[in-house]
Amino acid sequence: MLMLGFFLLLANLILDKKHSGDARASSFLKILELIPHTSRPPRMLFVENVVGFETSDTHMEMIDTLTKSDYVTQEFILSPLQFGVPYSRPRYFCLAKRKPLSFQSQHNNNKLLWSPGPLYGRDDQVEFDKCQAEEGSEHLLQSCEPVEKFLDSTAQVNGEPSGFDESENGSRDCDGQEEDDTVSDSAHQYLVPLSLIERWGNAMDIVYPDSKRCCCFTKSYYRYVKGTGSLLATVQPKVKGKESCLKQQRLRYFTPREVANFHSFPEDFEFPKQISLRQRYAMLGNSLSVAVVAPLLRYLFGSSPVSTTE
Known part of the structure; x- marks a missing residue:
């Protein structure tokens, strides 16, 4: 599996609002450029970044490259707060599988979700265009450990x-x-x-x-x-x-x-x-939250039926 993290590099690009125009993005963009030309493209991809990456032109280029290379994606913005940890650290994640592989919850393909529900087989997914992040809700905080x-x-x-x-x-x-x-x-x-x-x-x-x-x-x-x-x-x-x-x-x-x-x-x-x-x-x-990444990886590597419609 090819890990496309570079969350430190791209975090600076988002904050500086230079996006792909910043020279520091060259390594990430080079990887995107190489994917369609590899003889054996990675079957799965995992991308982590700061919140805001999902609105950048680098993100648009990434999604366009993955789509043209026969990948299906599911995107999440999640925080440890949603996993019972009293720690506010929302981050963007993109999971991608190359066809004919597919996700267990295929109805979430090509969506950006604010809920970890699909990771546990639940249907409480919250789409980005329907709701803001739920981190501030009293219900969410009450579920956290002190x-x-x-x-x-x-x-x-x-x-x-x-x-x-x-x-x-x-x-x-x-x-x-x-x-x-x-x-x-x-x-x-x-x-x-x-x-x-x-x-x-x-x-x-x-x-x-x-x-x-x-x-x-x-x-x-x-x-x-x-x-x-x-x-x-x-x-x-x-x-x-x-x-x-x-x-x-x-x-x-x-x-x-x-x-x-x-x-x-x-x-x-x-x-x-x-x-x-x-x-x-x-x-x-500069590290990752194990509480968030572990279920994402389990979901990414989870067995799923081969799609016959895509």
């Missing part, structure tokens, strides 16, 4: 936050850039310096152990506090949120092990000792 189920017990911090500042955790710039990215066994290295809370508290996404949702972690998490992922309040106030004093909530970053938990990595997963803290966060921010 954040505390994904925490690392060894990362609990004792002591007062007032005794922890930039000088004890490496210097950061005004956006929260970490210069000392060594890995240690001290849980205190994950506490958010008070100076960052004072200056950037309004831009922080704060979650609590009983929260049912946290924001997507990016490769810049721990280096920057703005827009890179949620922070955990280790002391829960009477009134949650920024109405209460953030300094007293003893905010900390989620550890790499905890971020891996939100990605549904196995319990025995661990990084090699030589991988720095910054590298760990970067690789996790």
Whole structure:
């Protein structure tokens, strides 16, 4: 199977709004160009990308190439929230099979769906043109496990936050850039310096152990506090949120092990000792959600009758 991920490369293209005009798209477009000319085209394809790719000209070229090469596609926009994980990370996925192979739910061919229903043989598919993503629905969030189920017990911090500042955790710039990215066994290295809370508290996404949702972690998490992922309040106030004093909530970053938990990595997963803290966060921010990808791959590789009508 040929894996057409390139989700990092194309994510930048979407954000820059250059689409296929960006030189960084050349490798992906080259693969698309080669598919029709291969003597033995891959029987199945799996594509993952950021949300927004589905409206790009690169996406149009991909679908056109696959259609002309006798592939049938089913597209999804899914998030771990839909699989019981309190982690908002919606991503675009395209599954493709080359005829005469076919999908189990053939009535979803050439559709873009926002629901994982077809992966489990259900008919609760939600088409893109009929409904927006259901991530914000209260029903969906209630079905998720609380954040505390994904925490690392060894990362609990004792002591007062007032005794922890930039000088004890490496210097950061005004956006929260970490210069000392060594890995240690001290849980205190994950506490958010008070100076960052004072200056950037309004831009922080704060979650609590009983929260049912946290924001997507990016490769810049721990280096920057703005827009890179949620922070955990280790002391829960009477009134949650920024109405209460953030300094007293003893905010900390989620550890790499905890971020891996939100990605549904196995319990025995661990990084090699030589991988720095910054590298760990970067690789996790660029990784996939196992909870989402696993059922997609099972569905892709699932046995299906050979189509006689296509």
